[in-house]
Amino acid sequence: MNSLYDVQQVLKRFGIYVYVGSRLGDIELMAIELKNLYEARMIDEKTYQTSWLILKREHRIEEARDKSGEM
Template identity: 55%
Template sequence: MDENIRTLYDVQQLLKGYGIFVHLGKRLWDIELMHEELIRIHDARLIEDKVFQTAALVLKREHRYEQAKTDEQL
């Protein structure tokens, strides 16, 4: 499963499989909430460590990208 997680969309699909849909209206907020939800399903032992780590890295990368875009606009 983790080899298929490469994009934010892939993480969204992973969460969707557990009935978690995130849309707050701002991409940066969405990423932060997705990370919190990812932690919850990992703590509940619903996903393996490797899947969690891969998805968390994708979210971290996307968060850095969005934060850099926000910083440029200021």
């Protein structure tokens, strides 16, 4: 697992589809859903940590993109 798409597939296994309308919003909601799955012991620690790191990286990329004025 190494991309945002992979994290989406983990969530999809549990019937969780995230679309807020902004990529940054999607990433933040995915992080919340991922945490809920982990706390409910639906996913293991390794999956949670890997997914969380991917979301954190993507969040940083999107914030940098927003600051530079790109769409």
